[in-house]
Amino acid sequence: MLKQGKILYGGLAALDRELRKEAWSGAHYTIVVDENTFQQCLPLLISSVEALQEADFVEVPAGEECKTLEVAAQVWQTLLEGGADRSEVLVALGGGAVCDLVGYVAASYKRGIRHVLVPTTLLAMTDAAIGGKTAIDLGGVKNSIGHFYPAQLTIIEPDFLDTLPPTELGCGLMEMVKTAAVTDPVLYQRLLAIPAGQPAAKQDIVAAGRIKSRVVKADPYDHGIRKILNFGHTFGHAIEVYRQLPHGLAVGIGMKAAMYLSVRKLGLEEEVYKSYSQWLTSQFAALHIPLAAFTLKDIEQMLPLMHQDKKCAEGELHCVLLQEIGAPVIDVTISDNEVRDTLLAQKNIC
Ligand SMILES: NC(=O)c1ccc[n+]([C@@H]2O[C@H](COP(=O)([O-])OP(=O)(O)OC[C@H]3O[C@@H](n4cnc5c(N)ncnc54)[C@H](O)[C@@H]3O)[C@@H](O)[C@H]2O)c1
Ligand SMILES: [Zn+2]
Numbered sequence: 001m002l003k004q005g006k007i008l009y010g011g012l013a014a015l016d017r018e019l020r021k022e023a024w025s026g027a028h029y030t031i032v033v034d035e036n037t038f039q040q041c042l043p044l045l046i047s048s049v050e051a052l053q054e055a056d057f058v059e060v061p062a063g064e065e066c067k068t069l070e071v072a073a074q075v076w077q078t079l080l081e082g083g084a085d086r087s088e089v090l091v092a093l094g095g096g097a098v099c100d101l102v103g104y105v106a107a108s109y110k111r112g113i114r115h116v117l118v119p120t121t122l123l124a125m126t127d128a129a130i131g132g133k134t135a136i137d138l139g140g141v142k143n144s145i146g147h148f149y150p151a152q153l154t155i156i157e158p159d160f161l162d163t164l165p166p167t168e169l170g171c172g173l174m175e176m177v178k179t180a181a182v183t184d185p186v187l188y189q190r191l192l193a194i195p196a197g198q199p200a201a202k203q204d205i206v207a208a209g210r211i212k213s214r215v216v217k218a219d220p221y222d223h224g225i226r227k228i229l230n231f232g233h234t235f236g237h238a239i240e241v242y243r244q245l246p247h248g249l250a251v252g253i254g255m256k257a258a259m260y261l262s263v264r265k266l267g268l269e270e271e272v273y274k275s276y277s278q279w280l281t282s283q284f285a286a287l288h289i290p291l292a293a294f295t296l297k298d299i300e301q302m303l304p305l306m307h308q309d310k311k312c313a314e315g316e317l318h319c320v321l322l323q324e325i326g327a328p329v330i331d332v333t334i335s336d337n338e339v340r341d342t343l344l345a346q347k348n349i350c
Contacts, residue, residue, distance in 0.1 A: 002132060002148055002150065002220040002221065003150065004131075004132060004150045004213065004216060004217060004220070005132075005150045005151045005152045005153055005154060006018075006152070006153050006154070007130065007153075007154045007155075007156065007209065007213060008153060008154070008155050008156065009156045009206050009209070011155065011156065011157040011158070011159065012044070012045065012048035012049055012155065012157050012159075013048065014155065015048075015049050015116075015118070015153070015155045015157075016048060016049045016050060016051070018153060019049060019050075019051035019052070020050070020051065024051065024089070026087055027051075027087055027088075027089045027114070028055075028056075028084065028087060028088055028089070029051065029052055029054075029055035029056070029088075029089050029090075029091055030055060030056045030057065030058060030078075030079065030082070030084065030088060030089075030090055030091065031045070031052065031055050031056070031057040031058075031091040031093055032057070032058050032059075032060060032075065032090060032091065032092050032093065032094070032098055032101070032102050032105075033057055033058070033059050033060070033093045033094060033098070034059065034060055034061060034062040034063070034066060034094050034095075034097070034098055035059060035061070035062050036062050036094075037093050037094045037095075037098065037120050038057075038059050040120075040160075040163040041093055041094075041118075041120045041160050041163075042057065042093060044159065044160070045093055045118060052091065055091065056082060058074075058075055058078050060074075060075070060098065060101065062094075062097075063095075063097055064097055064137065064142075065097075066097050066098060066101050067097055067100055067101050067104075067135065067136040067137045067143075068136055068137060068138075069136060069138065069145070071101060071136075072101060072104060072105050072108075072136055075090075075101075075102075075105045076105060076108075076109055079109055084109070084110075084113075085110065086110050086113055087113075088109070088110075088113050088114075089113065089114045089115065089116060089152075090102050090105060090106045090109075090113065090114075090115040090116070091115070091116045091117075091118060092115065092116070092117045092118060092119075092129075092151075093118045093120060094119075094120055094121075094124070095119065095120060095121035095123065095124045095128070095168070096119070096121065096123055096124040096127070096128030096129070099117045099119055099124055099128050099129045099151075100128065100133075100134055100135045100136070100143070100146070101134075101136060102115055102117070102134075103115060103117070103132075103133075103134030103135075103146075103147070103149050103151065104134040104135060104136050104145070104146055104147065104149075106134075106149065106151075107134055107147040107149035108147075112149070114152045115151050115152065116151055116152060116153045116154075116155070117129040117151040117153070117154040117155070118154075118155045118157065118160075119154070119155075119156070119160075120160040120161075120164070121160075121161075121164055121168050121171075121172060122161060122164065122168065122169055122171070122172025122173065122176070122199075122200065122205070123168070123171050123172040123175050123248060124172075125156050125158070125161075125172070125205055125209060126172060126175065126176050126179065126205055126208040126209050126212065127172075127175050127176075127179070127208075127212055127229075129151070129154045130154060130209055130212045130213055130216065131150075131212060131213075131216040131220075131226075132148050132149060132150030132151075132216065132220065133146065133148060133222075134146045134147050134148075134149050148220065148221060156205065156206065156209060158202050158205055161199055166197065166286075166287055167246060167249070167287055167289075168246075169199055169200075170246075170248065170249060170252075170283060170286075170287050171246050171247060171248025171249055172200070172248060173191065173194070173200055173248075173283070174232075174248040174249060174251050174252035174255075174283075175248050175251060176191055176200060176204065176205075176208040177191050177192070177252070177255070178229070178231050178232050178251060178255060179208050179211050179212060179229065180208065180211070180325075181231060181232075181255065181322065181325055181326075181328075182228040182229065182231045182320070182322070182326070182328040183211050183215070183228070183326055184207070184211060184326055185324075185325040185326045187204065187207050187208065187211075188325050188326070190204060191204060192275070192276070192279045196282040196283050196285065196286035197286040197287075212229070215228065215229060224330075225330075227320060227330045227331070228320055228328045228330060230320050230330075231255060231258060231320040231322070231328060232251040232252070232254035232255035232257075232258050232320075233251060233254060233320075234254065234258070234306060234317060234318070234319045234320075234334075235253070235254035235257040235258060235306070235319075235339075235342075235343075236250045236251035236252075236253065236254025236255070237250070237254075237305065237306070238302040238303075238305040238306045239253050239254055239302070241305050242298065242301060242302050242305060245289075249284075249287075249289065252280055252283065252284075253280070253346070255276070255280075256273075256276060256277055256280055256346060257342050257343065257346060258319060258320065258321055258322070259272065259273040259276055259322065260273055260342050260345055260346070261319065261321055261334060261338060261342050262321040262322040262323070264338075265321060265332065265334075265338075266321050266322065266323045266329060266332070267323065268321075268322050268323060268324060269324070272322075272324070272325060293344075293346065294343045294344065294346060296340070296344065298343075299339065299340050299343045299344065302339075302343070303336055303339060303340075306339065316333050317333065317334045317335075317336070317339065318330075318331045318332065318333060318334070319332050319333075319334050320332070
């Protein structure tokens with residue numbers, strides 16, 4: 001059974017207390033930052049956590065560009081040159097990209113060293129830094145190489161969100177709404193009530209993180225119930241690639257498409273679809289992202305992208321749909337014609 005590490009919701013003060021414990025004595029720390037978190041987050045981390053004041057640090061490119069074998073090899077090389085042994089602890093200070101890279105690097109260095117995740121984006125705090133999946137990309141295929149290798153510690157410090165750009169906050173909020181839509185109607189309603197452009201409250205960040213932990217604990221290797229977290233992603237991945245939209249925003253549109261289908265196939269109340277659509281429109285308006293409908297020509301180009309998706313088994317498209325908020329059904333088969341009908345109906349969006 002894969003053992004998930006500790007998640008500390010008490011922020012950097014909790015990390016400071018934790019690293020003073022016996023279990024961490026003798027550890028040497030290397031902090032992995034990207035160019036943004038080096039400037040915006042590293043000073044706060046180092047000034048708040050005594051054990052990290054003597055840490056080394058390595059800077060990697062920001063965003064998806066750090067999830068490559070070349071960057072992983074650079075970090076391994078730096079560790080080797082610095083004489084790092086198995087007492088080395090890697091600390092990821094960044095979004096999901098840095099967290100994925102650091103987990104991957106830690107899993108292979110000297111057959112596995114400890115790592116601590118300090119997520120600095122909303123998406124990473126509530127999703128990417130929880131659950132033990134690590135990954136890099138290869139040959140343009142996202143997350144194609146990786147391990148299940150949970151961090152010893154994950155620290156949730158919402159103060160880092162103060163410098164996060166609005167689009168990144170929007171992406172994180174969409175994934176939180178996704179988590180709530182498949183598990184928790186009360187949290188879902190609370191998230192939809194946040195005025196567009198406002199950050200999520202700390203209690204909601206904690207709630208979304210706890211749900212993700214619970215789902216992961218029930219299905220650490222992603223064979224069953226964890227698939228509910230793919231809600232919105234069958235359409236979302238194709239929209240992300242085709243419209244070149246940030247992942248979280250594309251998933252927001254993908255959820256709208258999945259709700260439209262849920263009304264038709266599983267009897268989801270029309271009103272749920274309508275109120276979600278209004279909320280989504282207001283979120284995109286606040287981010288000043290223009291929306292446009294899909295034409296049949298767009299859809300014919302998106303269908304192959306959907307068929308390439310990992311959730312597509314034996315040529316059939318599979319999708320997570322909702323009977324109601326909090327009641328998902330996984331592996332619902334959908335036909336190409338249902339995809340066409342759904343995307344054509346998404347007027348005024350994307
Ligand atoms: N392992 C998992 O279970 C899992 C789950 C979901 C997503 N992911 C992965 O997570 C990645 C996306 O993560 P993300 O959305 O956090 O994006 P990201 O890591 O690419 O970060 C987005 C941008 O925000 C900047 N940034 C980070 N923190 C900041 C801060 N506090 N202030 C200012 N700028 C800051 C980064 O430098 C970057 O430019 C993808 O690679 C995805 O595959 C992994
Ligand atoms: Zn996602």
